[in-house]
Amino acid sequence: MIVIAHVSDIHIDAGERATARTRAVLRHLEELPYDLAAVLVSGDVADHGATAEYDRARELLTGRHPLVVCPGNHDDRAAFRAGLGPLLREDGDPAPTAPVDQVLRGDGFVLAVCDSSIPGKDDGHLEDGTLERLDRVLTDTPRDTPVLVAFHHPPVPLHTPYVDEIRQYGEDRLAALAARHPHLTAFLAGHAHTAAATTFAGLPLLVAPGTVSTLRLPWEHPGPDSPHVHLDTPPGVAFHVLDDTGRLTTHFRTVPVD
Numbered sequence: 001m002i003v004i005a006h007v008s009d010i011h012i013d014a015g016e017r018a019t020a021r022t023r024a025v026l027r028h029l030e031e032l033p034y035d036l037a038a039v040l041v042s043g044d045v046a047d048h049g050a051t052a053e054y055d056r057a058r059e060l061l062t063g064r065h066p067l068v069v070c071p072g073n074h075d076d077r078a079a080f081r082a083g084l085g086p087l088l089r090e091d092g093d094p095a096p097t098a099p100v101d102q103v104l105r106g107d108g109f110v111l112a113v114c115d116s117s118i119p120g121k122d123d124g125h126l127e128d129g130t131l132e133r134l135d136r137v138l139t140d141t142p143r144d145t146p147v148l149v150a151f152h153h154p155p156v157p158l159h160t161p162y163v164d165e166i167r168q169y170g171e172d173r174l175a176a177l178a179a180r181h182p183h184l185t186a187f188l189a190g191h192a193h194t195a196a197a198t199t200f201a202g203l204p205l206l207v208a209p210g211t212v213s214t215l216r217l218p219w220e221h222p223g224p225d226s227p228h229v230h231l232d233t234p235p236g237v238a239f240h241v242l243d244d245t246g247r248l249t250t251h252f253r254t255v256p257v258d
């Protein structure tokens with residue numbers, strides 16, 4: 001059994017709130033009586049893409065489980081690389097502002113992480129080079145090994161108007177790629193700050209809960225002037241479980257903050 005913890009949108013800033021919530025989630029994972037196959041953090045690591053925020057994030061994210069971290073729209077690629085460098089899993093020596101694409105080749109699975117951020121913008125897109133790298137990873141992985149593909153921006157609307165406007169676009173190219181690789185098992189995303197499950201390209205698309213906040217759904221909104229997010233709901237984590245047949249199950253947990 002392969003268990004991958006999925007954390008997202010920690011939005012580390014100079015204050016204590018995001019740090020305390022992130023520390024609580026990561027401590028929960030550190031103290032599990034089980035060795036996770038991976039901890040995925042699917043973007044919006046630093047709230048403003050600042051060097052000091054990445055320094056703080058690096059300390060919080062360093063732990064005993066294999067870690068994979070991708071950028072989101074709040075991140076800055078060059079600062080992300082400079083600050084989180086020892087934690088990254090990049091091949092070669094990419095330019096500072098190139099997409100931060102990474103691969104974790106685990107025992108019985110592959111986790112391919114694609115940078116869906118667009119420098120200076122809030123919506124998302126996978127560059128042609130990112131799709132080519134993903135195609136190579138899938139081609140090089142044996143067909144009996146499940147591949148999970150992670151990025152920050154969900155490539156479909158989630159019935160969350162605020163986030164849907166800034167989702168991942170150009171998704172037809174990703175769907176066409178998925179159709180060529182039957183061992184692509186599921187897509188994992190963040191950005192929406194709400195635990196959600198839907199489909200994309202006929203495969204599961206699983207969205208991790210937000211660490212720093214939880215999105216208000218349209219039917220929870222008291223009115224147009226109310227905030228987009230709940231700040232009082234606890235942070236959460238998704239656990240993606242692959243069994244010996246490659247079948248995926250996802251559990252969602254909330255984590256109390258001291």
Ligand SMILES: [Fe+2]
Pocket residue numbers: 009011043044072191192193
């Ligand atoms: Fe976010």
Ligand SMILES: [Fe+2]
Pocket residue numbers: 044072073074152190191192
């Ligand atoms: Fe985001």
